[in-house]
Amino acid sequence: MPKITNRSNETARFNRTQKILIFICLILITFGFITRIVGGNAASKSGYDLFTMLRYSLIDQPTRTVVNFSEDISNLWSVQSENDELRQEIASQKLYKTELEDTKRRLAELEELQKISSNDQYDSIGATVIARDTQGWSNIMTINVGSNSGIEKDMSVINSKGLIGRVLEVHANTSKVQLLTAEKTDSQVSIKIELSKEKATTGSLEKFDKTTGTFTANIFDSTVEIKKGMSVVTSGIGGLTPSGILVGEVKEVEKLYNAEGVEVRIKPAADFNDFTYVSVLKVK
């Protein structure tokens, strides 16, 4: 006859699986505290790099590969005409390159003669966007270059159409970029509006208004005549952002009565909807 053992009438509050899951939660919370609050730049950087690269290699890269492949297939019909156009552009690029090198050489000679130096020289470091803010609140994206490629904090980031943001945080192989569309930002971009070929007026980019989809900028000189459609570029004041980077064009001008300056609404040149390839500008 089997032996009957007396068991306690109380049942366990948590079963075995629940205990394991609670333990996993505690491990994750501890890990989160270590990487966020306790500090240790190496730990937080490796943690961020690990999750970002995992997500990029598991999800983003394969998905983009498939999407790009299907787009390439659908664009096959127009490949021939695009190839012809590109061949013509490449042929003229060689001429432009020669002219540019000659111009740079003459500029260097003139600067040496006049004992001046131009401070808007920069190097461009190409990068790919590997992670984007999925909920759209923080307006931060991650690029695949970091301190190992010479990236430093506050460097400007552009895409093919214009300025899009600045480097917020640098890790060894990745960097976080805060877009200009971020509503919570502690830095302002200094800009200039090209009134004519010889004249420009300076100001600062204040914020991005998501209701209208435009930047709001304050122009310090209220006497200038600013018209709709004028180009807005970076002024280079401050040294962080090179001068001459396209920001957008003037959409609306509002004179501030009883106040100094003019408020200008600027339509961004860059498309903040979707971009994959960007460049980080390193001022020399």
Place this chain on the structure above:
Amino acid sequence: MIIQYLFVFACFLIDGVIETCFPINFAMNSVYFVSCFGVCALILTIRKMDFIDALLLSILSGMFYDFFFTNSFLVYAVIFVILCFIVKAWQKHVGESLLESIILAICSLFTMQLLTYGLMWFTGSTRVSFSSWIYYRMFLTLVVNVGFVIVLYFLTNVRDDYLRMRDVKIRKEEKLSTRRLSGR
């Protein structure tokens, strides 16, 4: 239970795929949607679970979302826990038909997004007006996620049927083992 957890995490990974194909418009100058495939899967799963299991799944999903997608800490863990309480409170008044599941999921999703918007407004991360938020973000988000809920409704039924059949099979094998032990 492990299968339910893996199912929800797989749905969050599918979220990542959808967001890569349809990225969010940061400038918010056109209507866009936020994929909540994982959140809908979470809602439809936790309503059939015990409270403690549902809570644990919500916390783990939130932390997974924090680390993997948004690089925040405990933000979405807390939001998903609140979502769990909301779903548990409302599920008593809602049945398990497709229409009722859609209503439960969409109402819970809207509440969750509203909480997130309130949190972002309170912390100063956004100054988007409520009407702009509804028009540019929430409208299409809710419409698209209704489709996701319909798909998930059938997927969760398939999953639950599989779990039920597996349980039946295990019980049959236990009966056979008991008979063999007793010598019949």
